[in-house]
Amino acid sequence: MSLGIFYIKSPNKNNDPDFDESALAFLKEVSKTMGEELFIADEQAFAVQHTHIFFVASGGSEQQFVKSFNMIEGPYYLLTRRTHNSLAAAMEILAFLQESGKKGEIIHGDTGSIGRKLAQIVKINTVKDRLKGYRLGSTDESTWLIASNADPVVLKTASGMDMVHISMDELLSEVAKNTYVDNQFTEEIKRKGYDSTETKRALGVYGAVRRLVDRYELNGITIRCFDILQPACISGCLALAILNAEGIHAACEGDNRSLISMTVLSELTGQPVFMANPGRLYPEQQEMVFAHCVLPLNMPDRYQLTTHFESGLGISIAAELPLDACTVFKCRENFKEYFAQNGQIIENLHEGCMCRTQIRIRLPEQISYFTTRPIANHHMICMGDHKALIDAFFTSYE
Structure with a gap:
């Protein structure tokens, strides 16, 4: 070049x-x-x-x-x-x-x-x-995400990205078809030997979301995955795990700000991104536990398939990540407010009281942000130290 x-x-x-x-x-x-x-x-x-x-x-x-x-x-x-x-x-x-x-x-x-x-x-x-040319699809946020909706006008003005609304009815119509096109990741999932009926249905959700991505020419998408659980009795975890591995930024729960944050972090670092819930704080040790039921299939050292935590239905990912340097990140759509900190993954957990993939991270700078001024719940995690790059990126918008 x-x-x-x-x-x-x-x-x-x-x-x-x-x-x-x-x-x-x-x-x-x-x-x-x-x-x-x-x-x-x-x-x-x-x-x-x-x-x-x-x-x-x-x-x-x-x-x-x-x-x-x-x-x-x-x-x-x-x-x-x-x-x-x-x-x-x-x-x-x-x-x-x-x-x-x-x-x-x-x-x-x-x-x-x-x-x-x-x-x-x-x-x-x-x-x-x-x-500036990216299109991010959204079925709107889940009802409990009362601070995670992004203003599409602010996003467009700040970054040039467009939010594209997709109805849940259209998504559910695609899910009902229960079809998908095989690729290396669907084949990898089938080799795990998990329940074949559940696997086919979970991969059918992947096929549904993938068709919407292609139809609307999207670079990323977030879906109200819990709204699939009740009518279809299947989770969207596997679908999002595969999409992320394919390079399509895919966020849970219709969380628009997390989708924006995931897109920024992945594009900047070239790394797959784990969207996670902060689950537990250890203030004296400057440590936190993060957990969620889905992460990109190309991110963990190893993983197994299990059920979705809150519902006990469908298929989710229980993975282990390398005990190595990582970055925790979240931003608002105005590209002015953000959080970024380098950390170290120090332990993979396997507890029954949290979402399936669980990691303990040491954050040496500070963790008071999470209890005083968090940018809502979900935060993005990728491997490597990238805070300096993130700081320089957002400084360029000033």
Whole structure:
């Protein structure tokens, strides 16, 4: 992959005969750490990119920037090097941008840190650009989720994502067909040897939701899964587990904010996401237990099939996750309020009094958020430490 930058410099190149050669050598070193080739782009190619990096190669380049900066709307990333008064010129340019009401940032340091920073910027802008075209389906939230509904207008304004309403009648009509198309995950489920009748019915729910995803061209969906239990006596857990493994963001209980949070976290990190209930707090130890009956099939070390916790019906997932670093996350649809913290999974539990997949997480920073200002009930968990990336992502919306 490659990314074009806009190259600005003093007209006399600081009277350095090796000016361009040293500038290109600098870009080559940055590219190595970044994992993406940086090349000098013309105005037309530069303007259509989602990330706009101006390489301020020297002092005396300020007027060149003034003549060219209006070709984009920003934000403006000012790449600098440690020679030729590059940083000084970038500081003058940044002040000019700020006085003009524009957003900008100077990227400075050794080539390794610059490459890592630019890689993060490109990842964030790529995700933001991709989200603008996303369509998230919803059958509306379950009745007990009194603080989990998302305002679709706020979501569209903040992120460009659309919420698409789907009626439960349409979903139940599809469930009644009890058909699905096999794939690697349905075959994996059948090899578990669970009750064949229940398995077929649970996979029929997967087929129903998958058809809605395809029909409405959705990138994600949340369904009132408990509303399937009563008329059909089957849970939606398996359906959502498979959809998530397929890369379709799928949330329980018609929880719109969880679907939005799941989508953001998965797109940013590239990891499958476990949507879970906070079940228990240990304030002195800075630890919490999270549990739910469904998670992506491609997430756990191992899992077994069992019944849904609250109803005793259908099929749900009892899984074990790696005892490793993780991130806990939730956001609102305004993309201004969010919670993110790195943690460590320290234990897999198997208790009969909670949803089937149960993990104990140590959260060393703080857990008072959960008892003082939580963004509702469900929270998203993925493997790895991603708080810094999440913070940078939401800062970019300010």
